[in-house]
Amino acid sequence: xxxxxxxxxxxxxxxxxxxxxxxxxxxxxxxxxLHSLQVLDSNHxxxxxxxxxxxxxxxxxxxxxxxxxxEDRQWFKAHCGLDARETGRDIAFCAHALHEERFFVVNxxxxxxxxYDNALVTGPPHVRFYAGAVLRDSSGLPLGTLCLIDHKxxxxxxxxxxxxxxxxxxxxxxxxxxxxxxxxRARATLQASIDPITGYSVRRRxxxxxxxxxxxxxxxxxxxxILIKVQGSERWRKQKGSDFVDGVLQSLSTQxxxxxxxxxMLKGRLNHDTLMVLLPQKQAVSGxxxxxxxxxxxxxHLSATVRPTLLICSASLVPGATTAHELIEILEEELHNAxxxxxLQKDIxxxxxxxxxxxxxxxxxxxxxxxxxxxxxxxxQPMFKCGTLALSGQEVLLRWKEQDRWVTPYQMxxxxxxxxxxxxxxxxxxxxxxxxxSQWQGSDEEFSTVQLPLSLNIAAxxxxxxDYVDAMxxxxxxxRIKGQQLQLDISGTEDFMESPESLVAAMKALISEGISxxxxxxxxxxxxxxxxxxxxxxxxKLHPRWIAQLQTDPRQARLLKAWTAALHVLGLEAIxxxxxHARQQQVLEDLGFDQVQGFAFGQPVPPTDSYQEWLTNIKxxxxx
Numbered sequence: 001x002x003x004x005x006x007x008x009x010x011x012x013x014x015x016x017x018x019x020x021x022x023x024x025x026x027x028x029x030x031x032x033x034l035h036s037l038q039v040l041d042s043n044h045x046x047x048x049x050x051x052x053x054x055x056x057x058x059x060x061x062x063x064x065x066x067x068x069x070x071e072d073r074q075w076f077k078a079h080c081g082l083d084a085r086e087t088g089r090d091i092a093f094c095a096h097a098l099h100e101e102r103f104f105v106v107n108x109x110x111x112x113x114x115x116y117d118n119a120l121v122t123g124p125p126h127v128r129f130y131a132g133a134v135l136r137d138s139s140g141l142p143l144g145t146l147c148l149i150d151h152k153x154x155x156x157x158x159x160x161x162x163x164x165x166x167x168x169x170x171x172x173x174x175x176x177x178x179x180x181x182x183x184x185r186a187r188a189t190l191q192a193s194i195d196p197i198t199g200y201s202v203r204r205r206x207x208x209x210x211x212x213x214x215x216x217x218x219x220x221x222x223x224x225x226i227l228i229k230v231q232g233s234e235r236w237r238k239q240k241g242s243d244f245v246d247g248v249l250q251s252l253s254t255q256x257x258x259x260x261x262x263x264x265m266l267k268g269r270l271n272h273d274t275l276m277v278l279l280p281q282k283q284a285v286s287g288x289x290x291x292x293x294x295x296x297x298x299x300x301h302l303s304a305t306v307r308p309t310l311l312i313c314s315a316s317l318v319p320g321a322t323t324a325h326e327l328i329e330i331l332e333e334e335l336h337n338a339x340x341x342x343x344l345q346k347d348i349x350x351x352x353x354x355x356x357x358x359x360x361x362x363x364x365x366x367x368x369x370x371x372x373x374x375x376x377x378x379x380x381q382p383m384f385k386c387g388t389l390a391l392s393g394q395e396v397l398l399r400w401k402e403q404d405r406w407v408t409p410y411q412m413x414x415x416x417x418x419x420x421x422x423x424x425x426x427x428x429x430x431x432x433x434x435x436x437x438s439q440w441q442g443s444d445e446e447f448s449t450v451q452l453p454l455s456l457n458i459a460a461x462x463x464x465x466x467d468y469v470d471a472m473x474x475x476x477x478x479x480r481i482k483g484q485q486l487q488l489d490i491s492g493t494e495d496f497m498e499s500p501e502s503l504v505a506a507m508k509a510l511i512s513e514g515i516s517x518x519x520x521x522x523x524x525x526x527x528x529x530x531x532x533x534x535x536x537x538x539x540x541k542l543h544p545r546w547i548a549q550l551q552t553d554p555r556q557a558r559l560l561k562a563w564t565a566a567l568h569v570l571g572l573e574a575i576x577x578x579x580x581h582a583r584q585q586q587v588l589e590d591l592g593f594d595q596v597q598g599f600a601f602g603q604p605v606p607p608t609d610s611y612q613e614w615l616t617n618i619k620x621x622x623x624x
Contacts, residue, residue: 020089020090020091020092020095021092021095021096022099024141024142029141030098030142030143033139033143034068034069034070034137034144036179037137037178037179039068039077039178040068040075041075045078047174048077048171049078049080051078051170052065052066052078052079052080052146054167055080055146055164055167056148058167059148059156059160059164061149061150062081062149062150062151063080063081063082063149064078064080064147064149065078065079065082065145065146065147065149066078066079066135066144066145066171067092067094067132067144067145067146067147068135068143069089069092069094069142069144070089071089072088072090073087073089073092074087074089091118091119091120093106093109093127093132094144094145096114097134097142097144098134101134102134102161102165103132103133103134103165103168104130104132104134105130106129106131107129107153107154107155108128108129108153109121109130110153111153115127125149125151127149128150128151128153128154129149129151129152129154130147130148130149131148131156131161132145132146132147132148133145133147133164133167134168135168135171135175136172137175137176138179138180143175145168146167193205197249197250197253197269198249198253198267198269198275199253199267200253200268200269200275201267201268201269202268202269203268203269203271203328205268206266206270206276206328207324209266210278210327210328211323213266213278213319214319214323214327215319221280222316222317223278223279223316223317223319224278224279224280224314224315224316225276225277225278225314225316225331225353226256226275226279226312227275227311227313227314227331227353228274228275228311228313229274229310229311229312229335230249230273230309230310231308231309231310231349233245233273245272245273248308249269249273252275252310253267253275260277260279265277266278266279270328270332274332274335276328307347309344309347310347310348310349311335311339311348311351312350312351313334313338313352313353314351314352314354315334315352315353315356315357316354317358317361326364329418330357330360330361331353333360333414334353334357335353337408337410337411338351338353359405360411362403363407363411363415364418364419366402367412367415367416367419368421371421371424371425371428376398376399376400376412377399377400377401377606378396378397378398378399378429378432378436378606378607379396379397379399379604379606379607380394380397380436380454380604380605380606380607381394381395381397381597381604382597382601382602382618383395383455383595383596383597383602384602385594385595386576386588386589386594387589389585391452392452392595393452393453393455393487394452394454394455395454395455395456395457395489395597396429396436396456396457397409397604398429399604409457412425422459423467423468426462426468427468429456430471430472430475433456433486434481434486435479437479437481437485437486438481440611440614441480441481443609443610443611443612444610453484453485453516454485454486454487455486455488455518456486456489457488457489457520458488458489459490459492460490460491460492460496460503463488463490463503463506463507464502464503464506469506469509476513482514483510483514483515484515484516485514486514486515486516487515487516487518487538488510488518489517489519489520489541490507490519490520491520493519494528494531496531497531504534504535504536507536507537508536511536516538517537517538518537518575519539519540519541519572520541521544522540522542523542523545529566529570532570533570538572538573539574539575539594539595540567540572540574540575541575541577541597542563542574542575542576543577544577544578544598546559547560547576547577547578547579547588548580550587560592560593561591561592564591564593565592568592574592574593574594574595575593575595575596576588576593576595576596576598577596577597577598578597579599579600579601580598580599581600582601584600585601602618
């Protein structure tokens with residue numbers, strides 16, 4: 001066996017006029033097939049190495065290779081008797097074998113005019129004999145060879161060549177099986193990426209494709225977005241089954257495909273009830289008569305009692321201002337908000353989100369500066385006792401006005417999360433609240449005797465962060481505020497449904513400082529009485545959606561009465577939030593609510609310098 005050679009010593013060579021093997025007639029197809037196997041530059045695999053050693057022993061050859069011919073190199077998947085992993089294609093014997101039907105043999109390279117001054121012949125590994133059996137893919141295209149190399153001239157009989165060809169078939173089988181496995185994986189990945197109901201991409205795949213789209217289109221080219229959501233899909237699933245909602249979405253996707261050029265659409269099913277389509281500007285959707293789009297036979301056959309309400313939103317956007325992931329999140333938030341304000345006509349709500357989308361993208365880029373430049377503010381909204389309407393507390397609400405438009409607290413929290421500023425925002429609000437309490441305390445001698453805490457909103461997970469708790473204690477000391485003057489309205493307690501122990505411990509640690517707790521947004525997704533019984537809170541704010549349903553669902557009153565009774569058994573006060581109409585006061589009192597909060601009784605307003613002035617303004621507003 002020859003001494004192994006280093007890869008660096010395998011330099012191209014040859015005489016003037018030396019020409020390497022010509023490209024294969026189907027070279028591009030061949031290269032694509034080879035690359036699709038994803039075998040080039042892969043790690044050593046024992047079965048290939050064992051096979052080359054076996055073949056070398058059978059033919060008593062010092063070198064045996066599994067050689068794959070790439071665009072400008074030959075790469076060795078297995079190399080017995082040779083240390084190099086590749087050589088240049090221009091000096092490769094195997095490149096010549098690609099033009100043969102079965103095998104390519106050179107008995108004495110030193111006497112062959114094609115190879116006698118080839119660098120592999122004149123230098124290491126001093127090739128004299130070469131025999132390569134062609135390796136082909138499943139379609140018959142040549143990929144490389146299983147080859148034998150010797151340092152002395154020799155010949156193989158027909159029987160030996162047949163035997164080498166059979167050994168090559170074993171290597172071919174490994175490559176074809178690899179090809180089949182990769183194809184099966186690709187099919188499985190594709191199936192997992194396509195929604196079987198609509199044929200649209202599922203969320204994960206859609207995000208990947210959306211990223212490519214946003215990169216492909218120039219930043220000055222406007223794109224159109226369409227979002228369609230089946231309202232109340234969970235209720236329809238319970239009443240009519242999953243097939244009903246899936247059928248609606250399937251029909252909607254068909255209508256979208258028929259109304260727009262399907263080849264230029266980027267189509268996705270974002271979740272169980274929402275479709276999203278992205279279009280070039282030339283397929284404009286502004287002014288489209290969506291009622292005509294919806295009034296199709298698939299929907300007309302449904303009676304009014306089983307016809308779902310659709311929320312259809314469109315928007316224009318210029319790529320480059322945001323990432324695909326951020327864009328999807330912003331669109332979903334604006335879609336959620338639109339369900340509250342978009343006009344309803346003929347079972348559809350239609351909204352143009354262009355201005356909202358553009359503002360949100362701008363706000364994402366502006367928020368950090370606004371926070372650090374103190375452009376944000378806090379407003380205070382009062383809470384009242386049911387029946388007497390005596391003031392029972394006040395809540396700090398975050399406000400930001402940008403371009404003459406108030407950004408909603410929900411939007412701000414999402415923007416802060418995207419920007420990684422949630423912690424900084426929480427501390428900012430805490431400082432503002434404590435500064436206000438300190439100011440009120442200094443302006444009114446009787447203020448310290450008033451036991452009406454100022455409420456702050458906070459995520460339950462933040463209570464487990466030592467940095468936040470320590471910061472809260474430092475701020476309280478800085479402004480000389482007692483813990484009794486603060487209440488934390490905590491949201492996200494449902495995350496602790498299974499293991500509430502850590503949350504309970506964190507709450508008790510702050511209760512020892514005098515701080516009290518209210519469970520915020522208790523409702524559709526967070527309604528565990530067991531969890532409430534464990535949390536050391538004083539009150540519970542029921543989700544505004546439950547209050548709003550009093551207007552439309554006659555069963556909601558009985559449900560709310562049962563919940564308030566259960567809360568009272570646990571020693572918790574029930575607070576109705578989001579109350580829009582003062583006439584609901586008696587109804588809410590009859591249902592067992594202890595406190596009310598909402599626009600009907602008090603708008604969030606900027607705080608005054610004096611607490612007495614604040615009280616006077618509140619009493620005036622109530623009388624009015």
